[in-house]
Amino acid sequence: xxRIVTTCPTTGQTVPTGxxxxxxxxxxxxxxxxxxCTACEKxxxxxxxxxxxxxxxxxxA
Ligand SMILES: [Zn+2]
Numbered sequence: 168x169x170r171i172v173t174t175c176p177t178t179g180q181t182v183p184t185g186x187x188x189x190x191x192x193x194x195x196x197x198x199x200x201x202x203x204c205t206a207c208e209k210x211x212x213x214x215x216x217x218x219x220x221x222x223x224x225x226x227x228a
Contacts, residue, residue: 173211173218180206181221184213188220 168187175182184202191200199212 170221171218172221173213175204175206176211177204177207177209182206183221184218193218 168189171184171186171188171191171193172181173184174180182205184200186200186202193215196215199214201210201212203209204211
């Protein structure tokens, strides 16, 4: 299941939001979501326009 990822505004790294694409309907997201960033350990808010679905192909060696 592909993860929903976003870009950390502090480090610029691509980080997982903790949600997977099946967990949320991004097109009908009610409002900003927040998560604790794995790159800088701060809490960031994100909306549907800030995130992308991580390609499963990335995991193919
Ligand atoms: Zn961060």
